[in-house]
Amino acid sequence: MRISDIPGQERAKSLLRQALRSGRIAHAYLFAGPSGSGRHDTAMALAQALLCEQGGDDACGECLACRKVSHGNHPDLHLVKPDGASVKIEQIRELQRELSYRTSGAGYKVYIIEAVETMTVQAGNSLLKFLEEPPSPVVAILIAPGAQSVLPTLLSRTQLVPFVPGDREAMEESLIAEGKSPLLARAAMNLASGLASGRALAEENWFAEIRNVVIQLGRENPTRFPWSLLTAQQKIFKTDLSEHVETLLQLLALWYRDMIYSMTGRDKQMVFSDQADWISQHAWTRTIEAWTFAMESALSAARRIRAHVAPQLAMEQLLVNVREG
Numbered sequence: 001m002r003i004s005d006i007p008g009q010e011r012a013k014s015l016l017r018q019a020l021r022s023g024r025i026a027h028a029y030l031f032a033g034p035s036g037s038g039r040h041d042t043a044m045a046l047a048q049a050l051l052c053e054q055g056g057d058d059a060c061g062e063c064l065a066c067r068k069v070s071h072g073n074h075p076d077l078h079l080v081k082p083d084g085a086s087v088k089i090e091q092i093r094e095l096q097r098e099l100s101y102r103t104s105g106a107g108y109k110v111y112i113i114e115a116v117e118t119m120t121v122q123a124g125n126s127l128l129k130f131l132e133e134p135p136s137p138v139v140a141i142l143i144a145p146g147a148q149s150v151l152p153t154l155l156s157r158t159q160l161v162p163f164v165p166g167d168r169e170a171m172e173e174s175l176i177a178e179g180k181s182p183l184l185a186r187a188a189m190n191l192a193s194g195l196a197s198g199r200a201l202a203e204e205n206w207f208a209e210i211r212n213v214v215i216q217l218g219r220e221n222p223t224r225f226p227w228s229l230l231t232a233q234q235k236i237f238k239t240d241l242s243e244h245v246e247t248l249l250q251l252l253a254l255w256y257r258d259m260i261y262s263m264t265g266r267d268k269q270m271v272f273s274d275q276a277d278w279i280s281q282h283a284w285t286r287t288i289e290a291w292t293f294a295m296e297s298a299l300s301a302a303r304r305i306r307a308h309v310a311p312q313l314a315m316e317q318l319l320v321n322v323r324e325g
């Protein structure tokens with residue numbers, strides 16, 4: 001992943017690209033921000049940019065060095081993660097030994113230490129000495145939840161790169177960490193504007209039911225149109241779900257967007273990732289334009305309900321429109 005591919009985090013990205021552009025690279029960076037905010041991906045992206053044969057303010061993503069970073073086997077990139085519950089002194093010593101070897105090329109050596117807040121005092125002291133006398137040209141990227149969770153002595157020797165919470169992915173991950181189903185967390189965060197509203201949605205029983213109905217409608221509508229009308233009638237309008245048709249339509253729009261995601265290789269962003277196999281087999285029965293039309297139709301049906309069109313009417317018209325493409 002290149003720096004420019006990182007979602008959100010504009011401040012962190014511009015800070016790093018500016019450093020790369022000017023060639024004023026710090027010996028050590030502290031990537032401080034909540035889990036899920038993209039710190040690890042950004043660290044990998046910075047490492048890739050530093051090691052890239054093309055230079056510039058971002059990695060080219062294609063040279064041998066870039067590919068080695070992506071495949072996790074670049075000899076000048078070292079990644080340290082907690083061994084059990086903490087980052088231990090043996091790991092820092094091992095890292096120092098590895099970095100003392102000659103570099104494979106003329107460029108940088110980079111090391112990333114995850115969860116610096118878990119570092120034992122001994123490991124921290126050992127790292128500190130290392131940061132004070134860095135074997136040039138070595139770049140350290142330390143990852144922590146916040147500046148306050150790092151020893152002040154370490155903090156003073158690093159350049160702070162702040163990561164903000166709030167991007168969808170980060171919020172999705174915190175819902176999962178709270179114990180929400182990953183599938184519902186993703187669906188909710190694609191519909192909600194903030195963590196609180198996403199959480200509320202993911203906690204509703206009807207939301208899980210709506211998701212199932214959307215899958216059924218999405219599968220039936222293009223090829224078994226009469227069934228989809230029947231499904232809408234029996235599973236939505238004869239039940240309590242009839243109160244949530246607007247949300248259902250917004251979710252149905254995301255189902256159609258998943259068709260486009262599947263066709264364009266963006267499977268990781270899919271909301272209905274549990275349906276990826278079915279979607280990959282059926283997405284190509286239509287063009288991207290046709291799925292875009294379906295998506296827009298679903299959103300416009302939701303808008304019509306807000307403007308007091310009868311929900312059942314809006315839904316049935318949508319199913320007719322999308323069937324005909």
Ligand SMILES: [Zn+2]
Nearest residue numbers: 052060063066
């Ligand atoms: Zn490259």
